[in-house]
Amino acid sequence: NAGVTQTPKFRVLKTGQSMTLLCAQDMNHEYMYWYRQDPGMGLRLIHYSVGEGTTAKGEVPDGYNVSRLKKQNFLLGLESAAPSQTSVYFCASSYLSSYGYTFGSGTRLTVV
Amino acid sequence: GENVEQHPSTLSVQEGDSAVIKCTYSDSASNYFPWYKQELGKRPQLIIDIRSNVGEKKDQRIAVTLNKTAKHFSLHITETQPEDSAVYFCAGTTGGTSYGKLTFGQGTILTVHP
Numbered sequence: 387n388a389g390v391t392q393t394p395k396f397r398v399l400k401t402g403q404s405m406t407l408l409c410a411q412d413m414n415h416e417y418m419y420w421y422r423q424d425p426g427m428g429l430r431l432i433h434y435s436v437g438e439g440t441t442a443k444g445e446v447p448d449g450y451n452v453s454r455l456k457k458q459n460f461l462l463g464l465e466s467a468a469p470s471q472t473s474v475y476f477c478a479s480s481y482l483s484s485y486g487y488t489f490g491s492g493t494r495l496t497v498v
Numbered sequence: 499g500e501n502v503e504q505h506p507s508t509l510s511v512q513e514g515d516s517a518v519i520k521c522t523y524s525d526s527a528s529n530y531f532p533w534y535k536q537e538l539g540k541r542p543q544l545i546i547d548i549r550s551n552v553g554e555k556k557d558q559r560i561a562v563t564l565n566k567t568a569k570h571f572s573l574h575i576t577e578t579q580p581e582d583s584a585v586y587f588c589a590g591t592t593g594g595t596s597y598g599k600l601t602f603g604q605g606t607i608l609t610v611h612p
Contacts, residue, residue: 417598418504426507428602429589444599445499476541480598486532486544487600 388412392477392490399467399497407462407493409477417446417480418460418485420452422473429476435460467497500525502590504603506530512611517578519606521588524568528590530601531571532600545586546573578610 390411399405409418416437421429431444433452441452449471451463460479464471473493478487501524511517523531532547548555548562548571555562559578564571571590574583585607589600 419599426604428504428604429600431599431601434599445601448607461525485530485598486547487542489541489543491541 389446390477390479390488390490392475392493394493395491396494397496399464399495401408401467401469401497403467404463404465405467405495406464407475407477407495409460409462409479409490411458411460411479411488413481413488414457415479415481415488416457417482418454419478419480420426420450420460421476421478423434423476424473432462467495468498469497471495472497500590500592500601502588502601502603503589504606506606507561507604508607508609509539510609510611511578513576513578513580517575517582517610519588519608519610520570520571521572521590521603522568523601524569524589525562525590525592526566526569527592528569530591531562531564533573534587534589534590534602536587536605538584543555570587578608580610580612583608583610 393408404467419434435454438457453461477490504521529550534542535545561574561575585605590605602609
């Protein structure tokens with residue numbers, strides 16, 4: 387039982403490049419979330435999913451896209467990376483609404 | 499939507515002292531309030547949570563209190579130890595149609611000096 391696994395752990399991108407972050411959970415959780423963490427700003431919700439095939443925008447969705455083709459996987463895409471997207475990205479999942487999250491180990495992304 | 503404010507942003511205590519971190523929330527429909535601890539370079543981990551039908555919850559040296567009327571909740575750590583040093587985040591959600599989306603406070607850096 388691995389919980390929530392994120393890949394990659396680190397990445398450096400050049401401005402304009404694209405990439406996909408993968409989140410996988412093996413707990414059969416319905417809900418999955420992508421947050422970004424920046425110094426002094428806590429964790430801000432980018433996109434979330436309430437089940438296979440569903441996605442919705444969070445607080446800071448611009449510049450990101452997501453997909454949830456399988457229940458256990460939630461992908462976060464950056465089509466054209468910008469320096470403002472330099473951040474630590476955390477994926478999380480929860481069993482139901484109003485239950486605590488299980489977080490992945492994070493992806494540190496630097497856009498130069 | 500929900501807005502969660504957390505204070506203080508930094509907190510320094512001596513080992514053995516108590517530490518208190520406070521959060522306020524804006525949405526009176528919020529019903530679930532977890533607290534997360536994040537050590538340097540690690541993922542946030544749930545340490546305690548409270549639901550709106552409960553006023554206080556304890557787990558060993560950690561307790562959380564909730565005041566629904568004033569819309570604030572607090573984390574209390576007693577007999578602090580150096581390993582309690584970390585960033586602590588509060589969060590809130592309305593659950594239901596908000597699909598468990600947590601809104602996080604800005605975080606408190608707790609330093610416990612030996």
